[in-house]
Amino acid sequence: MVSAPRFEHLREPLGIGVASPRLSWKLAAPAGFEQSAYQIEAVRRGGRTQSEAAVSSEQLLVEWPFEPLVSRESAAVRVRVQDGDGEWSAWSPAATVEAGLLEPSEWSALPVGGAWAEDPDAERRPSLVRREFSLPDDVVGARLYVTAHGLAEVEINGRRIGQDALAPDWTVYGKRLTYRTYDVLDALRTGDNAIGAWLGDGWYRGRIGFHGGYPNLYGADLSLIAQLEMTHADGRRTTIATDEDWSAGFGPILRSNLYFGEHYDAREEIAGWSLPGFTGDGFSPVAVRSRDAATLVAPQGPPVRNTQIVSPVQVITSPSGATVLDFGQNLVGRLRIRVSGARGATVQLRHAEVMQDGEIYTRPLRGALATDRYTLRGAADSDTDHVEVWEPRFTFHGFRYAEITGWPGEFDASDVEALVYHSDMERTGWFESSDPLLDRLHENVVWGMRGNFVGLPTDCPQRDERLGWTGDIQVFAPTASFLYDCAGFLGGWLRDVEAEQLSDGTVPWYVPVIPGGSEWTPIRPGAVWGDVAVLTPWTLFERFGDRGVLATQYESAKRWVDLVDRLAGPSHLWNSGFQLGDWLDPAAPPEDPADAATDRYLVATAYFARSAQRLAETAVELGREDDAAHYGRLAAAIREAFAAEYVLESGELTSDAQTAYSLALEFGLFPTFEQREWAGGRLAELVAQAGNRIATGFAGTPLITDALTDSGHLRTAYDLLFEDECPSWLYTVKQGGTTIWERWDSLRPDGSVNPGGMTSFNHYALGAVADWMHRTIGGLTSVAPGYRRVRIAPRPDPRLTSAAVAHESPYGRISVSWRVVGGELAVDVVVPVGVTAEIALPGDEELVVAHGEHRFVVPFVSDSEHR
Structure with a gap:
């Protein structure tokens, strides 16, 4: 009935970096069950058992009720729950959590690598490093804590440790270098042993950036940082750490670079190099470098x-x-x-x-x-x-x-x-419909996310860039949070956003920043992109119920809004400085993707209002009453200034363009109901005048279908979605695209590739429409943090006869499927324990249901036929 508990957002909590990890569990129970209390039991070192109970219906990210874990400590934790009648469930299966090295003083490992001279301007040949050691027969436990300056794959006695790739992930290495923890007991043997590692440049010293990139971004050395700790039967611990006793030599990799590729010469392979008894020919003592152990952190998300x-x-x-x-x-x-x-x-x-x-x-x-x-x-x-x-x-x-x-x-x-x-995130979201083109579009979104969530959320995975552009993930985060459990992944990346944020509050365009890359993208404030500091933590709170990420990122979010407030000044209009605006508006020329139909300062001020409002709401959630009042007043003043500057009396905007109306409608920037009504009609008219072709870029595309739907023009939203002439979502599908493109016409109708310098065929930002597909076509919307309460409100269009959506929420699988048969709409809903569902079907009265399987049949009334 009760699942094994989960710790933080990790499926594999070995080497967790949190001393008091929060716990979550899922429930399976018959109709009518409600959790009224829970009890958590932990068996800790020495067999000591602790137990705490609480009267609460909470089952998501529940606070650790015991004293904090210490470094290396493990605990087997199980949970049981009580129903409203006071009956306790059976205990859940136990799950084990183990702390990593929580204090810098726990580290003795130093960076070690080849001592030979390195040419900082050339691609260097990667090296191997190794060491031998001997063990008695009483080793009962072994952990390897490992990271690198560069990339590393470790072997013990000729056996690869783990299946992780491209580790460690790209972080702000000078401030945050992630290490991973492995149980390596099975790889060890009594007597002689050997440990070794392959090393590669990766992001640390490889060429990264635009037009061939920059070498040695974080250092010129290529080094392993590894600490192998073995526990003996009597409790003693033996540590083999990277130090001067290691040796280094060249392996068969002649060159390895993330952009350029890898050259491997198998004739250069060294037999037995990671086995004991190796002669050591070609290996020499390592050079020992330095590393501030305070910068070594456990990861919050899964490995590649x-x-x-x-x-x-x-x-x-x-x-x-x-x-x-x-x-x-x-x-x-x-x-x-x-x-x-x-x-x-x-x-x-x-x-x-x-x-x-x-x-x-x-x-x-x-x-x-x-x-x-x-x-x-x-x-x-x-x-x-x-x-x-x-x-x-x-x-x-x-x-x-x-x-x-x-x-x-x-x-x-x-x-x-x-x-x-x-x-390796857990898949959590699915969509299908009666239209194969829509299904392929959704698959394209999924593949685009997979290809760009490689250690960090990148813009594209193929050209000489692959950077963590902040605006791209800001607009895509709602879609990403439905498709995959990316809470830990994005929560960790947001720590890098704060690490790179300037003291004045400026958020760089991409994170991590390329040291020396400012000649291409100077670090300066920009709307949409910088707003990631406020809006993405809120998305994680909404979708995963993680109030902790709001608290962790609050000061970063506040610094961003305060910066824009200073830039806007008393006018509350952000109408100066460099802006990307509605980036990649399809009407923009290839040589100037920022030359959009919507005034870039209208975009900036609209986002200023949005972030100020979200910051006020964040302050409310965190109990910061004074801040909530301050930023609430600021948001109201920005809305008023926006209306005075950009909204005409009728509701027309000074930028009479699809993105402008989408922003103003969805961000609540029209002062009166009448103006909002007029603007919704004008947006629908603009879409129709364009032949239902899209006319929005990165700022407008995630919002336009919602803006149409919420203003009463659902049919037009579907018209936009079903259009298959360029530019449109289905144009890319009919052109054979299997991922989301950077430009609407990355491949032109004549089959030629767009001549622009930025023409990626795998760029997820414009795939943010999938979130609307999940909520409007599928009909599943979270209306309380973490899907604790959901709204089931599919809004079918006559061009579809069926659709289904499912999401593995923090509480369990929620699914909605509907089919139109014989003039009736049949809707099947599955609601997990702990979730309440509002049911709102076309033409029928609303009702609220608890967990269980539910079926509803109503006369088919299509909203989109009458709007």
């Missing part, structure tokens, strides 16, 4: 892992004679090959998202070569069945197509497969 394998769907011979594999899906990851051939033969793998004129088209990648090379070791004369299997370790690519050259012998497409890599 291989989550899917995709086989090619077609082999193409290009006009130039090249062999090109089509995987049928634009994805993010890398290839794995199985190949046999002569020693020294080199297979080259080039990656691209699109083809043009029959060849892979790499111009949109700009300076990213996206090319991997594998040089074969070759078979011994007696080994006729020799097969070499390889995939890169320290790079990733965004691609649908792969060009294969240099393949020895006859090529078989089954010898190549694509491995999909992204942060």
Whole structure:
């Protein structure tokens, strides 16, 4: 009846960085059950049992009721609940949480790596590091705490530890470097042992940024930081930490770069290098560097892992004679090959998202070569069945197509497969309908998120950029929070946002910032992007019920709003300075994506009002009454100033454009009901005049379907969604897109690629419409934090005969499915324990239901036919 508890937002709470982790659990119970109390029991070190009970219906992010964990301490925790009659449930299964190294003083490991001279202006060959040690037969537990300056994969006695990739994630390394914890007892043996690691440049010292990037962003060294701790039967602990006793040497990776790719020469492999008894030929003492242990932090989200394998769907011979594999899906990851051939033969793998004129088209990648090379070791004369299997370790690519050259012998497409890599978040949201184009659009949104949640939320995964643009995730966070449990992932990234925020409150355009990259994007305030500091914590609160993220990010949010308040001054209008505005409005010329139909300062002031209001609401949630009153008054003053500057008496806006009306309608910026009504009609009229083609960029696209729906023009919202001529969502689908594009016409109607310098085929921001699809077509909306109370209100359109949506909320699976049959609308709803649902079906009275399975049948009345 009661699930095993979960700690914070982690599915794998080994090495957690919180001494008092909050607990959540889910319930399965018959109709009529209501939790009235809970009891939490923890078995801690030495078998000591603690128990605490509370009279409460809460089951989400409940405060840890015991004294805090100390470093390395584990606790087996279980929960039971009481119903309204005072009856206790059975105990849940126990779940174990274990603290990581919570104090800087717990670290003895130092960064170690190759001591040879490094050319800071060149791509350096990555190294291997290793050490041997001996153990008695009484080791009963072992933990490895590991991170790196660069990227690292650890082996113990020849066995890879974990399946994580591209670790550690890209964070603001100087202030926050994440480490992970592994249980490695099974990898150890009595007697001689060896530990070693592969190292790669990654984001730390590799070239990152625009047009080829900048090297040595955080340092020129490539170093492992690892602490292997073994517990003996008598409680003693032996520690093997990275120090001067380690050695380093070159391995078979000749070059590894996130943009350029990886070159691996199997002839350079060193047999047994991570096994005990290795002679050490080619290895020399390491150089020991320094690291402030206070900057080492446990991660809040999951690691990057291989989550899917995709086989090619077609082999193409290009006009130039090249062999090109089509995987049928634009994805993010890398290839794995199985190949046999002569020693020294080199297979080259080039990656691209699109083809043009029959060849892979790499111009949109700009300076990213996206090319991997594998040089074969070759078979011994007696080994006729020799097969070499390889995939890169320290790079990733965004691609649908792969060009294969240099393949020895006859090529078989089954010898190549694509491995999909992204942060291994739990999938929590699904959508389907009777329209296959809408379903494909939704799949495109899902794939776009997967490809851009690789350690941090990036704008694109393929070209020489791949940065954590703040505006992109700000507009997409509601959709992301439905599709995947990204609470820990985004909560951790928001800590980096605060770490990069300037003392005056400025939020950089992307986080982490590229040191030295200001020549391309100077750090200066910008609406939509900087508002991530206020709006994204609120989204996490709304969708995951996490009030803690509001508290953690509050000062950051406050500094942002206070900065804009100073910039706007007494007028309360943010009408100066550089702004991206409604970025990538489809009418904007390729060379100037900020040249939108909507005044960029109208956008800035509208967002100023939105963030001030959300900050006031955040203050209310946190019990900061004075701040709530102050920012509430500020929001009201901004709305008044906006209306005076941009709203004409009729309701017309000074920017008579789709984005302008969408912002003003959804942010509540019209002073009167009559003006709002007029503006809703004008927005619908503008959409119709454009032939139902989209005319919004990053600022307007997430809001326009809601603005139409909420102002009484649902039919027009559906018209916009179903349009398939450029620019539109379904245009990208009918053009064969399998992810969301950066530009509405990244691929033009004639099949040519948009000539703009920013033409990505995997950019999730414009996919924010999926949140409207979940709430309006599917009919599932959270109206209390964490989906504690939901509204079930599907609003069908005659062009659809069925739809279904499901979300694995913090309380359990909520699902809504509807079908129109014989003039009736049949709706099936599943509500989990702990959730209350408001049912609002077209043409029927509203009612409220508790958990359970419910079916409703009403005469089919389409809102969209009458608006």
